[in-house]
Amino acid sequence: MSCSYLPTFQDPQVIGAGPAGLMSAFALARAGINVQIVDKHSKKVAAGQADGVQPRTTEVFKSYRLSDRLLKEGTQLHVAAFYNCSKSGGIELTDRVPDVTATDTNFPFEVTLHQGAIEDIFLDNMRDMGVEVSRPIIPTSLEVTEALVDDFDAYPVRLNTETKDERRTEIVYAKYVLGADGARSWVRKSMGVVDLIPDTDFPDVRNKCAIHSNNGSCMIIPREDNKIRLYIQLDGKDVIDASGRVDKSKAGPEMILDVACKTLHPFTIKTPESYDWWTIYVIGQRVAERYTVHNRVFIAGDACHTHLPKSGRSRHERGPAASMYDSYNLAWKLVHVLKGIAHPTLLQMYEFERQQYAQDLIDFDKKFSKLFSGKPYSELNLDGVSHVEFLKAFQMFGGFTSGLGVQYTDSMIIDSKHQAQNIFIGRGLPPRPLLRAADCRPIDLHNLLVSDACFKLLVFTGDTHDPAQMARVQEFAKQFSASGSFFAEFSSPDSMHKVFDIVPISSEKKETIMYNALPRILWSHWSKVLVDDIDMRGVTGIRPYGYVAAIAPLDGVSHITSYFTTFMKVC
């Protein structure tokens, strides 16, 4: 075994190139951070594995301009169909309901796409920025020098790695390390999963289906390229060996399909010539107690939480939406700290915000999984799970499963002192159709909430046709410019450290508004002035990326300034 005696120094180091790790590396690279990412596997995963991209995650993809490809390659699930026992034996259609109950999104559906394709979206876009995954590289140990953690310029994390093939060891000193390299979980249940192109007479084969029959439960998830995925529950003892590991020799795709067909009776699925992918796995649910070590090492994704794949966030032993979201939440904080704009204390907010969400997710999964695997209600089984009960759970958690229901509580970076109608602090801002004032082009508010690590300051000017209101807007602009000139300096498109993106939204009529009559500091380009028909006044600060952080009235420039002073160095 050889050893390189020249350690490398890395600002942020990402370990693990699954969806969580790739989202981190991509988000950091896009913000101009020099990031390195390693993975222990020689090759990336091909078929199967993760799927189920929820509306909020699709919105995140859009904010990076990655959603076109996701939507082109993925399959959309709009409807969930429920089948239950029929009186004549077998199953029959009980109900079809929207798969996603939330309506405050431009993507009111789930997208299924295999993990390899999702990873490729990140990989291809990272490659364009010169970032590639180094593999296979295995982390062997990690050490944080506690004396150095408060020194901004130090590299307090020491990471030892080993290459699998060349048996070379290497030492990396990093400012920050993000561990996104999966997790092991307790054995609790086992699931059989198979992907295939179905030849079937089952009419809901292109809808997400929950099927409860006296012969068992089964779930169908439509996928890209005319494929579907079947999930069935297996009796653990049949497929798990003495050491607690799955013994694949005890089962195969034929067995899984056979169980599914019994559930589907009187409908049939013909045995296909080949199976696209299949697996049997054991799953557990847990949340990591700590998300960080001294805010220098962070864990994200599976390293934090694993849960049941049938919650609509159906991913093999992982939660891809939650995993990518961990990374997304951490990325802008790391960017601001590494660029010297924010105090390192900002990083404490990562664990604060993500741990509670992970716990909620697990709780939901447990509940839903119990209902799903319970015996169906019937005249002979009055204690069984009724469709009404199951549907209620499905819909009650609709907002949650859509990824749109996340609510961050008050903290250093969430300030709910001032409120405004229809804007919820700590939540994502819903989409809203607006017009650009200069050319009346329809634009959705979400098109402006790009993930560029900038805070978005939405300045609702009110009806600027009214001279008194225009005077208020001019006074706001004056105070805003005067605030140590910090807003002006850090909102310039030419600034090296642009932190603010200012978006004025007027409620003046589109027939009369003159976009260039607004104070010049409020718009950096003609395309930035918007028109809405709701008369709102005040400033709404949107964090990178997309969550409402604080609100202030037009005469509350000092409130906005003090909000940023708590964690930014520039104030």
Add this chain to the structure above:
Amino acid sequence: MSCSYLPTFQDPQVIGAGPAGLMSAFALARAGINVQIVDKHSKKVAAGQADGVQPRTTEVFKSYRLSDRLLKEGTQLHVAAFYNCSKSGGIELTDRVPDVTATDTNFPFEVTLHQGAIEDIFLDNMRDMGVEVSRPIIPTSLEVTEALVDDFDAYPVRLNTETKDERRTEIVYAKYVLGADGARSWVRKSMGVVDLIPDTDFPDVRNKCAIHSNNGSCMIIPREDNKIRLYIQLDGKDVIDASGRVDKSKAGPEMILDVACKTLHPFTIKTPESYDWWTIYVIGQRVAERYTVHNRVFIAGDACHTHLPKSGRSRHERGPAASMYDSYNLAWKLVHVLKGIAHPTLLQMYEFERQQYAQDLIDFDKKFSKLFSGKPYSELNLDGVSHVEFLKAFQMFGGFTSGLGVQYTDSMIIDSKHQAQNIFIGRGLPPRPLLRAADCRPIDLHNLLVSDACFKLLVFTGDTHDPAQMARVQEFAKQFSASGSFFAEFSSPDSMHKVFDIVPISSEKKETIMYNALPRILWSHWSKVLVDDIDMRGVTGIRPYGYVAAIAPLDGVSHITSYFTTFMKVC
């Protein structure tokens, strides 16, 4: 001068690689026809020239899956602003109205993009199919052997060409030749045109503007990359030399901008560091008397009609929408004849359909141009053009300028015997949001009207939840299959000569419909069965590409069959 003694044989030969020629070559290549295209210029045009893509043309781009790129690169015009004389001297905003008045389109706006970029869309997509423009190749003579024009297998057109550089001549024998190589026009008026990035206080600089002042008239057309185009009318005698040609030494972009600024007073445009493109040209309006020679040689685009660029179809001496539309109209007819599916008489319909449209277009342009260049109405000039009069003309021709108002009259291929509500025979089918039955995915009807040279047979099944109606649908399917098996054979996705694309549209509720309960001959794939909430019954035939050709009731299979018998060889 050398001469190649080996003539080449070409099925269709396209002359001229402007928008009309490229649209032809692209449409033919996409349909699998071995096409050749030549152009006399050594290089393609760079900046300036054509712009103004109307809604119907954007729909055509969409039907070829080219609209994403057009919309990404182009600028959208949603509003037309009108400025007129103000009492204090100078001009003031009179009105802002939608630039496109038609609402029955998914693209209710005009797109501006320079000619080179539009051509690149075709060129890049043709290159993927192995077709490139041969240039510079100059056609020197063209001859049609009349004795051969009725022989399908003959190559009756002889084309002599010459290369500019090598001075090599070549002979091409072609089955069909399409001339899309522009035209000369009579000198009537002269226009000054300049493209620039404006530094201005004029508030409607991002809207299409018609400005009438006592100092003259001016039009502003916003363009891609923050540019605008200014049109001003010049006094012909100032810039035209004795030979009737423009003398560019007599004027320049500074002069054009200077005239525009006088019109814009009290607003100003600063003199830019450079001009993107400018020209002065003389224009005329005419329609060719014949569009074809023996239906073996066709002319399209500028070769048929030239008109004023300010009609909303603002292209230098040409009409790009009308030009591309000529090609689009001809392409599917040529494809069907060359593939041996249709009788050559089908080609007679090209001249029949396009000549009337071209005449209407010119008539409109003349009228509009007169109103535009007229002195504005004022207390001192009571005979002047009033805003109300100008706006009325602008809006009256709204449907026409959008490209959506084209109406083909009854002919061999337009059969208005049967009618249906909200479907207009001889016109484009408006967009309509529908659902796919199998997965409830929203889809617009236009997404199915792809330009693949196939007739679309929309089978409105009515409410198939009603057993009596389902029985009618089954009887239809039976008769349909029995029609000499011709519909079945030529609608198979595997057929070499697929002519029909069958799209069943049911009005059954999405909650109950079973897509696979419809007769199998009506759907070739699960994605083809649609749901609409309007209860319609019958068959609507849509021609390639997009125009309603004929309608029949569900028990009128014989009517549909006889429609196709008039021009198809397969019946």
